[in-house]
Amino acid sequence: MKLTKKIISAALAATLMVVSFSGCSEKENTNVERTNDTPDLAYKISDKKITLDLFYTGTYGSAVDDEAGRLTNIYVKNVVPASTTDATNAYNVMLASGNIPDLVSYSITDIEKEAFEGAFVALDEYIDELAPNIKKFLDENPDKKASITSYDGHIYSIPLFEAGETAAGYYIRQDWLDKLGLKAPTTVDELYTVLKAFKEQDPNGNGIQDEIPFFQRSMNLMGIISRFDLKDGFYVDESSDSIVHGKYSEKYKMAIETISKWYKEGLIDPDIFTRGSNAREELLGNDIGGMTHDWFASTSRYNEQLKDKIEGFNFAPVAPPADINGKVWESSARMVGVRGYAVSADSEYIEEAIKYMDFWFSEPGLILQSYGVEGKHFNYVDGAPVFTDEYLSSTKSMNEAWASEGITLYRSSVQNFDAERQWMAPAALEGAKLYIDNGYCSKPQPQLSFSPDEKKVLSTKWTAVDTYMKEMEQKWILGKNDVVADWNEYIETCKSFGMEEILKIYNDAYTRYKEVKSK
Amino acid sequence: MRTESTSVKIPVNSKFKSYFSALYRDVKRDKALYALLILPVLYFVLFHYKPMYGLQMAFQDYSLYKGIDGSKWVGFENFRMFFESPYFLRTLKNTVLISLYQLVFAFPAPIILAVLFNEVIGKRLKKAFQTACYIPHFVSAVIVTGLVTRFCATNGIVNVIASLFGAEKQNYLTMPEYFRGIYTFMTVWQNTGFDSIIYSAALMSVDTSLYEAASIDGANKWKRMVHVTFPSILPTIVTMFIIKLGNFLNVGADNIILLYQPVTYETADTISTYIYRVGLENSQYSLAAAVGLVNGIVGLILVYVSNYVSRRVTESSLW
Structure with missing residues (x-):
């Protein structure tokens, strides 16, 4: 029996060691000296040096946080091992261990769920007193404040607020248009003419009609559907100021009717639903893809990549074709902010942590967040921060280069689009400018918060409706069913699966959002 | 095993008693073999039977943060x-x-x-x-x-x-x-x-x-x-x-x-x-x-x- 006990305890100890990796509270570690940091403490938060435990998944570099520590005397130490690849898993283990680090950077909606159970501090109770910069920012941006306020009126997490208006845009083979003597489409009818010409007039000149006029990597064809005055998913309909769903309206019927006709005529990628995320490499690389709707930064790369392979290749950003009402606009939009810091309710340093979050909203904090350390990552040129050439010439992608130095991590802060602009390829910049200068971009949709009970209804009922909607959409587009014949049954089925109840939950949440916003 | 079989004070039927005394003799004779059995038994207890405790979350509104003991019961x-x-x-x-x-x-x-x-x-x-x-x-x-x-x-x-x-x-x-x-x-x-x-x-x-x-x-x-x-x-x-x-x-x-x-x-x-x-x-x-x-x-x-x-x-x- 003694032996058994020993084995059990040994096994338990081994298990615990594995499980409790996130539970380390190495606050004593503060006396690890860095050689080249002379404390500056210009923005001192605490007299004694404090190290906060941080939960941060994904690429994490400490250069920026160390600089912040030098200024504020509050350092952070990421307790998530760099080898962690599964963020959800790491977060779940952290929660289950019951040992929550002082600062947690995670998705706002997930944080909220545990916050209702008391795991995280309600930040709004401290902001007035301790965080003047955050308070100022939220007062100036009531829509953003409303987006991060939970259904119970509290704020549990402050995200990295996204900046920049552009998200996705339309791209077309300008060289094909030139060859066929066409202009970029400005209406839905012209879009049809152009796609038809791409299909039939052999713009790639190989003698076969193998062109695929329109494709979309995301498989949902929103590039075309939105031209019928619709947006993706749940969104605010401005005329009625209420939440509607794009696939639950007469306009959607019209859109699908048109798309299924185009699909039959071969204007849309026949493998649209199975091609997956490599659609651009595949179709552009084989010189058969004509037009798409995708993100600026990544889609602009192909001109550079394919210029040697395909003569005259020019995949150019164009203005969105006007929708059926004649309005020119782009349907995609950035989010308000999805991930940032929350403070553990068990933390010994709640006030310091909130002051530290506030630092990232102050002038030096914002510069540090977006540009990094002066002299190392950027220098001031004519009073404006400009990334150094060595840093810009990094072989890593923008996001990797930034994250590995700690720039633009998901802290509680505000993104600066100018920093992103300095990294963008000229073609991407050109596209972004086209969309921004002409005001095509949509505003971010409000982020809504639901009570646990509402969430439960949504997760079961919405899965059923969503399954049905997606299934029918593909059947209609692929011509297996007819949208006009099915339409009444479609609406009835959505209703019987609880669509009206789901919309009511969304609109209740939107009403709460509006109340917070107007306060 | 020994403590179990001897500490039973209440009258037990002879079949039960003889089972344990036979088991005791058996264990004493084949100590090494029974020692070998310990690890597999431990494996099953730790990795197959203990997790069954978690099955109760099927009848709960389980929350990771509150754990099994703190989560609300919701029946079926x-x-x-x-x-x-x-x-x-x-x-x-x-x-x-x-x-x-x-x-x-x-x-x-x-x-x-x-x-x-x-x-x-x-x-x-x-x-x-x-x-x-x-x-x-x-x-x-x-x-x-x-x-x-x-x-x-x-x-x-x-x-x-x-x-x-x-x-x-x-x-x-x-x-x-x-x-x-x-x-x-x-x-x-x-x-x-x-x-x-x-x-x-x-x-x-x-x-x-x-x-x-x-x-x-x-x-x-x-x-x-x-x-x-x-x-x-x-x-x-x-x-x-x-x-x-x-x-x-x-x-x-x-x-x-x-x-x-x-x-x-x-x-x-x-x-x-x-x-x-x-x-x-x-x-x-x-x-x-x-x-x-x-x-x-x-x-x-x-x-x-x-x-x-x-x-x-x-x-x-x-x-």
Whole structure:
């Protein structure tokens, strides 16, 4: 029996060691000296040096946080091992261990769920007193404040607020248009003419009609559907100021009717639903893809990549074709902010942590967040921060280069689009400018918060409706069913699966959002 | 053990008492053997019985932060949610059908393959064939489904060959009527070789004198296969079959998720893939635990019944 006990305890100890990796509270570690940091403490938060435990998944570099520590005397130490690849898993283990680090950077909606159970501090109770910069920012941006306020009126997490208006845009083979003597489409009818010409007039000149006029990597064809005055998913309909769903309206019927006709005529990628995320490499690389709707930064790369392979290749950003009402606009939009810091309710340093979050909203904090350390990552040129050439010439992608130095991590802060602009390829910049200068971009949709009970209804009922909607959409587009014949049954089925109840939950949440916003 | 048997003060019947005293003698005599038993018992206790404690989350509104002890009890709410889903019957039907396809096509394939290997005469040739057949098992599911997707695309190899015979080009993965076939074919391709190992092992232990005797009696190759080979590996087949039945409702969700599309949901959407999508919205551990419990109970019943039937009919069974 003694032996058994020993084995059990040994096994338990081994298990615990594995499980409790996130539970380390190495606050004593503060006396690890860095050689080249002379404390500056210009923005001192605490007299004694404090190290906060941080939960941060994904690429994490400490250069920026160390600089912040030098200024504020509050350092952070990421307790998530760099080898962690599964963020959800790491977060779940952290929660289950019951040992929550002082600062947690995670998705706002997930944080909220545990916050209702008391795991995280309600930040709004401290902001007035301790965080003047955050308070100022939220007062100036009531829509953003409303987006991060939970259904119970509290704020549990402050995200990295996204900046920049552009998200996705339309791209077309300008060289094909030139060859066929066409202009970029400005209406839905012209879009049809152009796609038809791409299909039939052999713009790639190989003698076969193998062109695929329109494709979309995301498989949902929103590039075309939105031209019928619709947006993706749940969104605010401005005329009625209420939440509607794009696939639950007469306009959607019209859109699908048109798309299924185009699909039959071969204007849309026949493998649209199975091609997956490599659609651009595949179709552009084989010189058969004509037009798409995708993100600026990544889609602009192909001109550079394919210029040697395909003569005259020019995949150019164009203005969105006007929708059926004649309005020119782009349907995609950035989010308000999805991930940032929350403070553990068990933390010994709640006030310091909130002051530290506030630092990232102050002038030096914002510069540090977006540009990094002066002299190392950027220098001031004519009073404006400009990334150094060595840093810009990094072989890593923008996001990797930034994250590995700690720039633009998901802290509680505000993104600066100018920093992103300095990294963008000229073609991407050109596209972004086209969309921004002409005001095509949509505003971010409000982020809504639901009570646990509402969430439960949504997760079961919405899965059923969503399954049905997606299934029918593909059947209609692929011509297996007819949208006009099915339409009444479609609406009835959505209703019987609880669509009206789901919309009511969304609109209740939107009403709460509006109340917070107007306060 | 000793303390237990002696500390019992209440009168016990002699059968009970003699059992423990016999056990005590036994343990004392075979100390080393019982010591060997400790690790496996520990393994089962720690990794199979202790997790059962977590099954209670099927009856709770489980919260990771509060843990099992702090979460709210909701009775059969999670089961009700599962059975009342509008797609419950469809996902159940798809699960059962895909499992049946597996039993009909994927189960016999490795047996046939192992018997075929057994007939290969050259030892080197046999080894080479076997190794070649094992390899697909070690290819990641993502790659296999990627290949299948490519092959089934409108310009994929399947269409190229079909069009030679005048068929119209179409994407087979968007056609619900083909999904189960494609999925079954894929799993057969991937797992047949590897699954044949156990049958090959069983075939090795068949007494060669049986074959000699049969051929002296004038049995040809086919007769030997039917009357010697098959009965010799029947216990293995029965065992494997019962184990497979135990997993009847657990079809491989990950492969299906990689392969299906909304348009093929009507034949491809199984219980596990549907629950996966429900869970995505909002980590629904309780619902998943409830569904797992239902699957487990169905599996247990199937195993029990099939074992009983097998014992009666073939005289070989798991227990």
